[in-house]
Structure formats: structure tokens, C-alpha cells
Amino acid sequence: MSKSYRDGLPISPKNFVDQLMRLKRGSIGRRDFLGLTGLGIATAVMAREIGIMPTPAFAAESLGDRMSIATWPNYHDPATFENFKKDTGVAVEVNVFGSNEEMLAKLQAGASGWSLFVPTNYTISTYKKLGIIEPLEMAKLPNFDGSQQDPRFTGEGTIDAVTYAVPKNWGTTGFAVNTKKLTKPMTSWKEFWDTAMAEGDSRTMVHDYQLTTIGNALKYYGYSFNSLKQDELAKAEELLLKVKPHLFAVSSDYQPGMRAGDAWMTMCWTNDGAQLHRDIPEIAYVLGKEGGEIWTDFYAIPKDAPNKPAGYALLNYLMNPQVAVKEHLANGAPSTDARVNKLLPKEVLDNPILYPAADLLTPLEFGAAATLTDPGRAELMARFKSA
């Protein structure tokens, strides 16, 4: 892969330290601070200097001079926001989150201050039901071309033929393995859990996230990732409680542990898998052959967005394939947009972590809204964590 591709990556050690320094400099509110537990690092506030020179192109509608976006860690090319500021004069404050529930909790509490955020597919119907998001005014998004989107990934952004969210990228949930430490080849969730209790003892991490941790435990028995059935969840709980004493950590912030060599195996999202493999080639990314999760992250605008014009302007900017392609190169997640895929270098499209073989994708399931909000699964997760 080209040098510039590496340079643009937000997770390089230097960038990581820069981000931490920004977090330190920025005033961290107590609630932002709370956001930290979800992922360890979350809520880095990358405060930008405030621009004062709006460009003529946007003069018709005042965009103000700042806006705020809520998104995931290591998910954007920082240059994107610098360039957006150069073009429009709007400085973008980036709030990083560890889980969809955290985003939902903050939006539910009100006055989040975000003008754009990045929800995952299974939350959009809940946001709509709670009246937190509004239909998007597609006229303000001329760069978005629905006909170029792969419908497999975009369906949940549209409810009753009304578009509430447009896709950012898709991805999968598999596991990352340090193949120098765990040499036996693995292809399934069954092997993941069994190895965690054997060769991977005290070296394995699972997400601090009920959707994926319980979902992938259900896959051990071949049940649906989204199961809400009592007996199936009881089996998953039995497995989780058995594995718990063997784990290295229950945390969604698995990159530091994997990079330092303390952890040898972890549940892992596509983009993290791509970043880990890029920097440490012996770390492989595996999709369980029983299935597991496939997901799409969307962009949506909260109903109470303080700066909607800027939110739309940034969203439209991000939908520009020339901009989007840099985002994909930086965060390592595959695109839903055919125009972007055309621009991506061949080695990215051929990377099996980003674009897995079709037969591995077939058994994957999209997480369901009910899976996320189910109180039974939440309590199961609490029992697992306190065991």
C-alpha cells in the first residue's frame, strides 16, 4: 500500500499521542468523561481552531463557524475536517464514543450539541421512534446518489420510504488473532471460545458490549446472533460465565492490548482488524464461519441539532466520492457506494479483511433494534461482568 495511505491513518502512534494531548487540553466535561468507560479512550475532543472566513460558495446560508459531530474512535481522516474548515470556515469538534447506547443515552438526555452523528443500522428505528432524528432533506445532499448504493447495506436508513440516515460504511464483527502466539488456524466462533479457555488463556479479550459479546457466544451453539429466546440465552450465559475467569479483559478498547502483545486474541470490528493487520502483519482477522454480525454505520442529523446548515454541509461534503475515498483509506472500513469503490486502489478492494469472500458474508446477520434494547440481554451482560 502506498505511503500516503499509511500517513493518513489516524491511529499512527504520533497521531494517537496528539489525540491524547488534545483530550488533555480540551475541557472535558464530567459526562464526556463518563463516556470514557465504554471504550477506554473514547471522547477525545479534537478541538479545532475557529475559522472566521466563510467561502462565497456557502454564503447563501450561514453555516456559523463551528459544529460538533459524534462518531467512533479512529474513524475519520483528520484531514477531512481540516479541509472542510478551509472550504467553509466551519470548525468541526469531534466527539468520540464507545457504543451506540452511549450515543443514544446522550441524545435521549437532550442538548447533545451535535449537528451530525454516526449511528449503526440497528439504532435508527429506535431514534425515529423516540423522535430524536428527522427525515433528511435530500435536496441539501446533492452529492448523495442512492442509485449507487448497495441496497444490502442501506435499507435500515429508510423507514416507510422516508430517508432518515445515509450510509457511511459497512463492516463485520469477527476476531483478531496474533498468529505468532496462537499458531493453530482458526475459522469459527467455536474455536474462538474454546481457544480462550485453552491456549489463549488469560490472553483473550471480548467486547464490553452486550450485542456482540452475547451474540458471538450464541454463535458457539449456532443460534442466531440476535436471539432473545430464554433457553438459548441461558446457554450463552453458561458459556460466558465459564470463559470469564480465562479472559484477559472485557473491553472494547482492544487495540492497545493487542499492539503491546499482552492480548493474543480479541473480538474485533473490520476497521480495527485492518489497522492492526496493517501495522502488525501477524495479526489476522477471522470471520466465524457460523456467522456473526454485519453492520452499516450511517450519518444522521439530530432533531435538536444546534447548527443544521453546517450538519448538512458536512454530510454533503462527506458524500463526495473524492472525500469519501480518503475516509475509507484512513479508517479501513469498506464502502457502500459504488462510486467510491471505483476510486479505491486495487489492494484495498482485494483485502479480504475489508471485502471478505461472499460465502463468509452470507451467514452474517445485521444486529436488530430489539437485540440492543432488550433488558434481558442487558442483565445477562451485567451478570457476566460481575461474575
Added chain:
Amino acid sequence: MRGNRFRHNLTTAMLLGPATAWLVVFLVLPFIAIAVFSVGERAPEGGYQAAFTFAQYANLPARAAAFWNTMVLAPIGALACLLVAYPVAYYLALRAPQRWRLILLALVVIPFWTSLLMRTYAWMYILGGRGIPALLSYIGFEDIRLINTPGAVLLGIVYGYLPLMILPIYVSLERLDRRLLEASADLGATPLSTFLGVTLKLSLPGVMTGFSLVMILLLGEYLIPTLLGGGKVFFIGNALVDLFLQSRNWPFGSAIAITLVLVSVVVLIAANRISTRVSGARRVDLI
């Protein structure tokens, strides 16, 4: 005379006004909100739905393990802090040369200028595979793991809360009348019995203040166990974060928060009673 008293009362009221308003807005009102939430129900998509039920309180045993872990962690962490802090405070107050004292005290306080999160994150890297274990393997100790162990959590707690323990003990030792030590020695006491009978006894108010301060903060601790313990041990602080930010069961979270506040108050009163008895009917001021 009358007018004078009126003016006096008015001045008092005006001086107390801002602090009272602050407490009402930022302590009393949120507490009332949490109390109201705690008798409500979780809405189907999470959050709060008005109701009047004690179901949330009846459900408290579901977090018994978290309460138990916290009740064990808080006193052990505070005790470990005390064992490290006392010699430091003793040295600072009674042994350190006068001209160094201020500098040494400043060194104790300076780390507080950086957020606890940053310092704890730094420990993650120091204890992680590329930190101390890498150095140890260089001199021949292979495969030593420090991060995500109970020891790492204890280390993080002692490190994070040490200044809060040192300062009150230092203050109580500072005020110690040196003539008492001379008197004790003149009357034939050994240094050890002077320490136990005079120094330690007179510094107990400081010890209890530091102990209570650290212990109460530890009752709500969640960051250090998450970052240095790998999230494998579940404290009541972690349960609260999960209930508010993950499963969004705000009513249950509120019930736990209220219970935690009540437990803290009981602990405080008990600590006060004990120290009053031990240090001979002397009242202990907490702050």
C-alpha cells in the same frame, strides 16, 4: 442595637446565599430528580418512564456482587493508601529540612494538575507488555504480566489517591506540639512507645479524615478498575455507568445511586464515631 443585629443577619444571609444556591441547584435538585427516577420504570427503548413503584429497589440484589466488590475494594484501597501515605506525611512534617518542605509538598500535589484519566492511561502503558514487563524480560524474567491484575488496580488506586491521604495526615502532624515528644522522651519512653502513644494518637484525626475521604471516593470509583483491571471486576461505579450509558435503565441506576449515597453516609458516620472514640472524645472534622 436592633438595627445592628438585623444588619448582621442580612450580611450573614448574603454571604451564605451563593453557596446555598449552589448546593440547591447542583446537589439538592439533582438528588430529588434521582429519587423521583428511582421509583419510576424503564421505558421500552430505555430511559425513564413515570411510575410509582419500589420494583427498582426490590431488584437491588441483582447488583449484590458489585456492591460486595466495592465494599471490599474501598477499605482495602484506603488502607493501602494509608500505609504508603503515613511515612511520607511523617517525613514531610517532622523530619524534612524546613527549606525543602514546601518543594516536597508541591511535588506531592503537582500530579493532581493532570487529569486522573491521563495518569491512569499512562499506567496502562507502563504496566503493559511494552513497559515494565519488557524491561524485566531484558534482565531475564520472562512472561511477567502486570496489567489487568488486582495488583495493578491497587497500584492505580494508591497512586491516584495518595495526595488526598498525605495532606490531612501532614496537617495533623504539622500541628503536633514538639514539646510533647520531648516530654515523652524525658519521662523514659522509647521512641516506639512515644510514636504509638503520642505521635500516632495525636495524628489520628488526620488519618481518619484521609481514610474517609479516600474511601468515599473509592465507593464511586470505576475508571481505575476498568483501565488497569481490564473491566473484569465489576464495581458499583461500573454498574452505574452501564445502567445509565449502556442498558439505559435509568430508574434502576437511580435506585442504586440512592443506595450508594445512603451507604456512604452510614460509612461516614461510622468512621466519625470510631475515630471520636479512639482519639479520645475529640471531634473529627471531615474537610
